[in-house]
Amino acid sequence: MIKDLTAIVGDAYVLTGSDTEKWSHDWIRKYHYSPLAVVRPATTQEVSDIVKWANRTGTPLVPISGNTGLAGGGRADGAVMLSLDRMNTIREVRDASRIAIVEAGVVLADVHAAAEQQDMIFPLTFGAKGSAMIGGVLSTNAGGSNVLRYGNTRDLVLGIEAVLPNGEIMNIMSELHKDNSGYNLKHLLIGAEGTLGIITAAVLKLHPKPKAYATAMVAAPSLPAALDLLNRLQEATGGAVEAFEYMPRHHIEAYMQIKPGAREPFDAPYDVNIMVEVGVTAPRDATPGPDGQIPVTGYLEDVLAQMFEEGTVLDAVVAQSQAQRQDMWERREAAAEIAMSRLPIVSNDIALPLDKVATFLEIMETRLPQVDPAAQPVIVAHLGDGNIHYTVWPGSQDEDVHDAIMEATEEEVLKLGGSFSAEHGIGTSKLPSMRRRKNPVALQTMKAIKAALDPNNILNPGKLLP
Amino acid sequence: MIKDLTAIVGDAYVLTGSDTEKWSHDWIRKYHYSPLAVVRPATTQEVSDIVKWANRTGTPLVPISGNTGLAGGGRADGAVMLSLDRMNTIREVRDASRIAIVEAGVVLADVHAAAEQQDMIFPLTFGAKGSAMIGGVLSTNAGGSNVLRYGNTRDLVLGIEAVLPNGEIMNIMSELHKDNSGYNLKHLLIGAEGTLGIITAAVLKLHPKPKAYATAMVAAPSLPAALDLLNRLQEATGGAVEAFEYMPRHHIEAYMQIKPGAREPFDAPYDVNIMVEVGVTAPRDATPGPDGQIPVTGYLEDVLAQMFEEGTVLDAVVAQSQAQRQDMWERREAAAEIAMSRLPIVSNDIALPLDKVATFLEIMETRLPQVDPAAQPVIVAHLGDGNIHYTVWPGSQDEDVHDAIMEATEEEVLKLGGSFSAEHGIGTSKLPSMRRRKNPVALQTMKAIKAALDPNNILNPGKLLP
Incomplete structure (x- = not known):
């Protein structure tokens, strides 16, 4: 061998x-x-x-x-x-057509840097950006904090090159925005977790770099009030909200424990902490007004001030510098590190219809202690797209109890029309969920495709499909 | 039977x-x-x-x-x-989550109307919108005039219900914006032209209705100058250009022939006629300024005035009323009718990298007469996404010559990194192109998937796959 x-x-x-x-x-x-x-x-x-x-x-x-x-x-x-770590060349970044051509082993943060050098962005971002590489990003259809505005990974990919399970190289490195010549194999391989092919390179869509960001931490009296804030901001900015991240009180407390000396978001602790970021590209919007404010910050402050008056916002801090903005992002991006700071964890990456997030969390407040009285949820959520990272620190060390926590979570999620895997994928950890909860016709179709393309079951066997 | x-x-x-x-x-x-x-x-x-x-x-x-x-x-x-024409129920239009749930037989224009009733839009639009139904729209991944801003059909679909080739009903009518639970079968069926399943219903994404549109006809000295206009408008509006449609002189002339009495775009005839439309959702942008102008029209007029000064715009007319805007759209949407006004036609629906469109058209000015000296191109293009409807009225009645025209067109398209089918799909008309030009590894993969899911070759046999 x-x-x-x-x-x-x-x-x-x-x-x-x-x-x-x-x-x-x-x-x-x-x-x-x-x-x-x-x-x-x-x-x-x-x-x-x-x-x-x-x-x-x-x-x-x-x-x-x-x-x-x-x-x-x-x-x-x-x-x-x-x-794929040695295949780490950024082949091209082209301004006129707003694309980057990269190999599978390029680190996500390096794509960010290369795009920014030409005054563009590759908007996909998440905590692990300094290590995650494009091959895995595509194979898991990674999500992250900007999906609200720019979509998931698959929405940011024009073409791919992949080695199929039979070893053939499929070069569909299209730079085109329209191409209806047969089945969309790009979308089939993206999110297939390496079970249908090994993605070796990709043509990525870049976006113009926003000329101004307004970033704020907001304390809301409740999750429905936070959703109201999102809708009003979307209306005021013409849909320019890029991130809308929910951190409950326990996330903030845990962050202060793992980063002693870090800045607390507010003088007092709140239950519903939201990090919101708005980005605007139009230069007209980015010209400081007579008050010296960049209007996009103005939008945000107008809405926040009005809601503060109404009592639907309890407190708010708008970042006044890049350093303050960075602090806000670091607090959010520490989520995985916080979850890992105490092991074992039961990890649930779920999606819900937007207006069902609060309902779900309320239900779980009753349901979780029934399964494991000492269990402690450590939650963050991409609230703008209904994606909750519902991690639990179990009280019990019994793996059957951990499974029961996961099953109870899924059961409530599916009752509300949600998904048991929003952005982390299936791997092996969600195989029981696939078996229990996935639409059986869809599952049978997936198995037929896998058997047709990988008859020897060579590529990442035992993953994704139960 | x-x-x-x-x-x-x-x-x-x-x-x-x-x-x-x-x-x-x-x-x-x-x-x-x-x-x-x-x-x-x-x-x-x-x-x-x-x-x-x-x-x-x-x-x-x-x-x-x-x-x-x-x-x-x-x-x-x-x-x-x-x-599927009897399955024509709009099941739901929901404002809070911005979705429409519709059956396959619903006419596209009826989806538009239902969305507008709730102050939203379903942005996908094209000439046949009064007859085309959602089932076909999804099965062909229809494109149209707004792809530049809102994407193709597949970008506007959250979930589908479909009957698979074995008769099983696959209900993946998700309303979720994130769902990484296995292979993306939605994207596999969208654009599969009914060969992998019959789409019976869909969850469609709606968008906020722009509060203001600015629509203009612009005469440019050349296609590269037109592209420069597009880039400058995108910059000035923060990417709010919704349509950027190219009509050469012969399209305008043909339109005047089939619609006697219609309005000519300009007092003089020009070679490069562009219809551009900008839409803005933010209410702040839609408030008339001190000059009584809605700023979005202002953006457009500013850029046009500046380019007129520079000589990079030859003439421009901004629509001053909804009726004038309608006139501009009708002139563009008559393209299929114009093409059909003289038969036979050789229809090429091609996509090119944006900066290669002009090159391609120049090459064809030499190449086409070599194949058929009396052939006449009747072109329109979604210039903003590189999609040209390169239709030809052949001089010869010989079908071999028609095939030769198509082959010559494809050859030049593929040399420039383009696609022989941008948005109309394959059907039977592009089967020879699939055979000749499609990446053979991709083609073999498609055939393996078709054989796995439709072993009896029941669904739309003889289409899409050669």
């Missing part, structure tokens, strides 16, 4: 034994595993050769890039791990 | 012989065919029963809704046509 693989990528890029330590656990160290080997190809052709070899020898392959997934999609027991 | 079908839908809804006349040709009467029967189910369950019957009896089914396709996707020789 090792000989075959070194023949493809060279001696230095096949790792075994203790050299694979870095690849033998996930980011939050929930899963530990022992890949047969880690192979690090440098080109799409090498990826193709490895996949063909895997088919010949019947060896399961687990593709990995930044390894920041939260659902166990990178577990690699009895499999060869195929790391 | 008739007995089986009437048992499912009732006597009145199975048509044969001369009763099928309406369903025996496409909209532009390019294709004529004789369906074995036309069956008109009223419910998803009836659609399912028909598909199961088709599998049992090995009868090909051709789904049809508004029958406004331009690629022969509805041709039904030796097949039963399944018309």
